Amino acid sequence: xxxxxxxxxxxxxxxxxxxxxxxxxxxxxxxxxxxxxxxxxxxxxxxxxxxxxxxxxxxxxxxxxxxxxxxxxxxxxxxxxxxxxxxxxxxxxxxxxxxxxxxxxxxxxxxxxxxxxxxxxxxxxxxxxxxxxxxxxxxxxxx
Numbered sequence: 637x638x639x640x641x642x643x644x645x646x647x648x649x650x651x652x653x654x655x656x657x658x659x660x661x662x663x664x665x666x667x668x669x670x671x672x673x674x675x676x677x678x679x680x681x682x683x684x685x686x687x688x689x690x691x692x693x694x695x696x697x698x699x700x701x702x703x704x705x706x707x708x709x710x711x712x713x714x715x716x717x718x719x720x721x722x723x724x725x726x727x728x729x730x731x732x733x734x735x736x737x738x739x740x741x742x743x744x745x746x747x748x749x750x751x752x753x754x755x756x757x758x759x760x761x762x763x764x765x766x767x768x769x770x771x772x773x774x775x776x777x778x779x
Contacts, residue, residue: 643693650686653678737761
């Protein structure tokens, strides 16, 4: 019962963020800095959270009415072949992301974007690479 309402609560929070973003956008006069982009951040986050909550709620409702479909979905999600395919796709996407991020960092550098933004980008890139090395060592020890 608790999980059933959780999706609606998440959707409601997303709708609240969405509405807050719209209100801030309409009422914002001469603003600068972070207040200039805050309405758009709230709109984006609100849309994402609302979509996730409503998608989960609708999916749960459909699967409650069709137990055979739910069973087939559980089998498909836990199938070793599908898990291997998803993991391989994640690996390819990670490899692609490394090249795209590094190229984008150089583009930002050549465009003379503010140093703080570039350093944040470099920090995020380093965190991704560091987590890769951490999990690589962790899984090597396990296997």
